[in-house]
Amino acid sequence: MSLTLADVKRIANLAQLDMDEAHAETALAELNGIFALAEQMQAVDTAGVEPLSQPLAAVLGSLSLRLREDVVTEENRRDDYQKPAPATQDGLYLVPKVIE
Numbered sequence: 001m002s003l004t005l006a007d008v009k010r011i012a013n014l015a016q017l018d019m020d021e022a023h024a025e026t027a028l029a030e031l032n033g034i035f036a037l038a039e040q041m042q043a044v045d046t047a048g049v050e051p052l053s054q055p056l057a058a059v060l061g062s063l064s065l066r067l068r069e070d071v072v073t074e075e076n077r078r079d080d081y082q083k084p085a086p087a088t089q090d091g092l093y094l095v096p097k098v099i100e
Contacts, residue, residue: 001039002032 003011008028012019019027078091087094 001035003028003035 005024005028008024008031009019012024012027082088082091082093085093
């Protein structure tokens with residue numbers, strides 16, 4: 001996929017960017033370079049490649065990271081936080097309806 005100068009100008013217009021001709025041409029070259037890189041990456045055969053849980057696992061082999069346990073470390077203070085609220089129900093804040 002490659003963009004044209006008209007595509008870049010349209011995108012700039014949609015993004016509400018004021019882009020002159022020189023900047024549009026520079027952006028065109030950079031965006032087409034990004035798309036070319038993405039196409040190269042999609043062409044790589046990744047069949048049989050196992051996903052990694054950590055990027056360093058590919059370099060260090062069996063990586064033993066010291067990850068913290070997934071445990072609750074704070075007490076539930078929802079009731080304290082909801083006391084000043086004008087209206088709550090089932091642990092949720094009730095607000096006025098603004099869109100009908």
